[in-house]
Amino acid sequence: MNEPLIKIEHLQKKYQDNLVLKDINGEVQPSEVIALIGPSGSGKSTLLRCINQLEKPTSGAVYFQDKDLTQATAQDLSQLGEEIGMVFQSFNLFPNMTVLENIKLAPMRVKQMNEQDAETTAMQYLTRVGLAEKAAAYPDSLSGGQKQRVAIARALAMHPQVMLFDEPTSALDPEMVGEVLAVIKELANEKMTMVIVTHEMNFARKVADQIWFMADGVIQEKNTPDELFNHPQEAKTQDFIQKVL
Numbered sequence: 001m002n003e004p005l006i007k008i009e010h011l012q013k014k015y016q017d018n019l020v021l022k023d024i025n026g027e028v029q030p031s032e033v034i035a036l037i038g039p040s041g042s043g044k045s046t047l048l049r050c051i052n053q054l055e056k057p058t059s060g061a062v063y064f065q066d067k068d069l070t071q072a073t074a075q076d077l078s079q080l081g082e083e084i085g086m087v088f089q090s091f092n093l094f095p096n097m098t099v100l101e102n103i104k105l106a107p108m109r110v111k112q113m114n115e116q117d118a119e120t121t122a123m124q125y126l127t128r129v130g131l132a133e134k135a136a137a138y139p140d141s142l143s144g145g146q147k148q149r150v151a152i153a154r155a156l157a158m159h160p161q162v163m164l165f166d167e168p169t170s171a172l173d174p175e176m177v178g179e180v181l182a183v184i185k186e187l188a189n190e191k192m193t194m195v196i197v198t199h200e201m202n203f204a205r206k207v208a209d210q211i212w213f214m215a216d217g218v219i220q221e222k223n224t225p226d227e228l229f230n231h232p233q234e235a236k237t238q239d240f241i242q243k244v245l
């Protein structure tokens with residue numbers, strides 16, 4: 001087996017007295033796709049935010065390659081931040097910028113890419129998500145599915161080594177879910193390493209190498225989609241699977 005790209009060790013996150021993540025452990029191998037599933041409020045978003053250090057873990061470690069992000073300096077983190085792309089449920093595009101400007105911004109500001117190169121890169125990724133013709137449009141004029149595809153292109157333009165998705169289709173009308181999942185599926189085919197929080201169980205089954213089932217701040221069970229969906233071991237997993245399938 002390769003060295004894991006991400007390794008999570010005894011991760012805890014507390015908000016005041018609320019121990020949201022109790023003891024999270026896990027490894028993500030290069031090119032692996034993890035689907036993180038579980039009931040609302042179980043800590044899935046908190047876990048993603050602790051992986052990319054949007055939240056400071058209370059204790060434990062998150063290794064990216066062999067660097068413990070929880071101990072990294074601000075400068076290390078800003079470099080490592082470029083390696084971990086994130087896509088949110090609510091898109092988080094800048095409304096006052098065009099699609100192209102949204103995508104160019106971080107490569108220019110963070111990577112000091114010149115404008116011409118940033119534009120070339122941005123157009124490349126826009127084309128990949130099927131939206132080259134929307135380069136000059138403003139986010140408000142796009143459908144939810146288009147906005148999310150732009151958000152994915154924006155994250156990819158930083159050439160991250162890992163992509164984290166937090167319920168990327170939950171805010172979409174049903175007819176737009178497929179176009180976004182298709183883009184993510186294509187990334188999986190291209191061997192992008194990903195951790196995807198999702199309620200789309202059929203998608204998780206098709207795309208994920210491993211499913212992590214989270215409940216009560218703990219990963220209750222990790223397994224291949226077939227095993228986890230067909231032969232859940234823990235009572236909590238069985239209960240959840242029964243409700244969502």
Ligand code: ADP
Pocket residue numbers: 015018020038039040041042043044045046047
């Ligand atoms: P999930 O994504 O699985 O629905 P979350 O990670 O969003 O769960 O939330 C897990 C728990 O952590 C919830 O009880 C939520 O209220 C709490 N929580 C999340 N973020 C914060 C925060 N910034 N401050 C206080 N509590 C929070």
Ligand code: MG
Pocket residue numbers: 044045046166167
């Ligand atoms: Mg969440």
